[in-house]
Amino acid sequence: MSIVQSDAFADPVMGEPFLLTPGPLTTAYSVKQAMLRDWGSWDGDFRAMTRSMCEQLVALAGDTKGEFTCVPMQGSGSFCVEALLGSFVPRDGKVLVLANGAYGLRAAETMRYLGRAFTLIDKGDYMPPRSDEVAAALDADPAITHVIAIHCETSSGILNPIAEISEATYARGRKLLVDSMSAFGAIDLDVNTIRYEAMVSSANKCIEGVPGFGFVIARTSELEACKGNSHSLVLDVHAQWANMVKTGQWRYTPPTHVVAAFLEALRIHAAEGGVAGRGARYARNRDVMVGGMRELGFETLLKDRWLSPIIVTFFCPAHPNFVFTDFYELMKQKGFIIYPGKLTVVESFRVGCIGRMDEHIMHRVVDAAAQSLAEMGVDTAAPPAAAIAERARLAA
Incomplete structure (x- = not known):
C-alpha cells in the first residue's frame, strides 16, 4: 500500500x-506513524511528553502570565464536557446553558444528569445566542453562577459570538465556561482578549490528532477552588490536575499512543502558522x-x-x-x-x-x-x- x-x-x-x-x-501520515511505538504510562519519557503537550496547549490559548493550566482527560469530547461542568460548577451553583443545536442541548442534559440547577436558552438551529439575551437572563435570575457556551455548534455549523457572550457574562459578575470542542486550534480563543474561567476541547478536532482524550484549559485559581465539586471519581478535573502536579502522571491509564500522535499534530500545527x-x-x-x-x-x-x-x-x-x-x-x-x-x-x-x-x-x-x-x-x-x-x- x-x-x-x-x-x-x-x-x-x-x-x-x-x-x-x-x-x-x-x-497526516506522520500523525498515524507516531503511534507505532509503545510507551510506558509511568515512564519519565512519557511524563515529559504530557508536560510538553500541556505547555503547548496553554501557549495556544495565549497565556503569557502563567495564570492558566492544562489538564488532559481520558475519553471522548462529551466525557470532557461532563468533567468540565461537574468540576467547575459547585453543587449549589446554577448554569445558564446557551444552546442552538445538539451540543448545547447535550450540555443541558448533562446538567440534568448531574442533578444541578440550570436554565436554558434554546435558539433552535439557525441563530446564535446574543449578548442581550444573556444579559436579560442573568439579570432575571441572581442564582445563576456560570454560563456555558458552545464555541462552534457543529450540528448546524454555526460559529457563536463568544466574545460578546463573555462581556455580558462578566459585566454581571458571573463566570463563563466554553465548549470549544470543534473550534480550538483554528478559531481564536485568546485568554487576553476573551475572558473565561475554563474551556474544553479534544485531540481529534482542529489540531488534527486522533480520538482518545480531551483537555481542559482553566484559570489555575479556578482549578484550586473546584476541589470536591465533582460528582465522579474518574471525571474529576481537580483530582486529575492535583495528581499530575504531584507525580507528572495521569491518574488512570492514559491513551499513550494518542498523546504521541497529538504531539506530532501540534508540531504540524505550529509549522502551519x-x-x-x-x-x-x-x-x-x-x-x-x-x-x-x-x-x-x-x-x-x-x-x-x-x-x-x-x-x-x-x-x-x-x-x-x-x-x-x-x-x-x-x-x-x-x-x-x-x-x-x-x-x-x-x-x-x-x-x-x-x-x-x-x-x-x-x-x-x-x-x-x-x-x-x-x-x-x-x-x-x-x-x-x-x-x-x-x-x-x-x-x-
Whole structure:
C-alpha cells in the first residue's frame, strides 16, 4: 500500500477516504506513524511528553502570565464536557446553558444528569445566542453562577459570538465556561482578549490528532477552588490536575499512543502558522466548497455571517430522485465520507472543512457531488421551498 508524505494534502493512504466530518478527521501520515511505538504510562519519557503537550496547549490559548493550566482527560469530547461542568460548577451553583443545536442541548442534559440547577436558552438551529439575551437572563435570575457556551455548534455549523457572550457574562459578575470542542486550534480563543474561567476541547478536532482524550484549559485559581465539586471519581478535573502536579502522571491509564500522535499534530500545527494559519486554511476550504456546492443548487442552512470554517450544513435537495443514503454511498465511492444532518425540522447533511485537506481537495469534493447527483438522476440540488421558508421565518 503506497503512502504520501506527511505534509502533503493528498490521500494519506492510497484508497483511504477523506473524512469530511467534525472529527474524527483525516490526519497526516506522520500523525498515524507516531503511534507505532509503545510507551510506558509511568515512564519519565512519557511524563515529559504530557508536560510538553500541556505547555503547548496553554501557549495556544495565549497565556503569557502563567495564570492558566492544562489538564488532559481520558475519553471522548462529551466525557470532557461532563468533567468540565461537574468540576467547575459547585453543587449549589446554577448554569445558564446557551444552546442552538445538539451540543448545547447535550450540555443541558448533562446538567440534568448531574442533578444541578440550570436554565436554558434554546435558539433552535439557525441563530446564535446574543449578548442581550444573556444579559436579560442573568439579570432575571441572581442564582445563576456560570454560563456555558458552545464555541462552534457543529450540528448546524454555526460559529457563536463568544466574545460578546463573555462581556455580558462578566459585566454581571458571573463566570463563563466554553465548549470549544470543534473550534480550538483554528478559531481564536485568546485568554487576553476573551475572558473565561475554563474551556474544553479534544485531540481529534482542529489540531488534527486522533480520538482518545480531551483537555481542559482553566484559570489555575479556578482549578484550586473546584476541589470536591465533582460528582465522579474518574471525571474529576481537580483530582486529575492535583495528581499530575504531584507525580507528572495521569491518574488512570492514559491513551499513550494518542498523546504521541497529538504531539506530532501540534508540531504540524505550529509549522502551519498556529491558530491563524490553521483557521485560514479551513476558511479557504469552506469558501471553495460552499461556492461550488451553491453552483450545483445546494443551499446552506445558515447565512454567510454565521458560517463557521469547521463544518457546513446543507439542505437536502427537493428532487424526488435524491436519497441521502444513496448520495452518501456515491460520495464514499469517490473517496469522501460526509456527515448526516442533525436538524429536527428539515432534511439536511453536513460537509466538514477540517482535517488534512486543502482547497484543491475541496474542488474534488464538489466534482464528486456533481457526479453523484448525475448518477442519481438529480438535475438540480435546490432544496424544498418549505425549507427556505422555514429558514427565513426562524432566522428573522
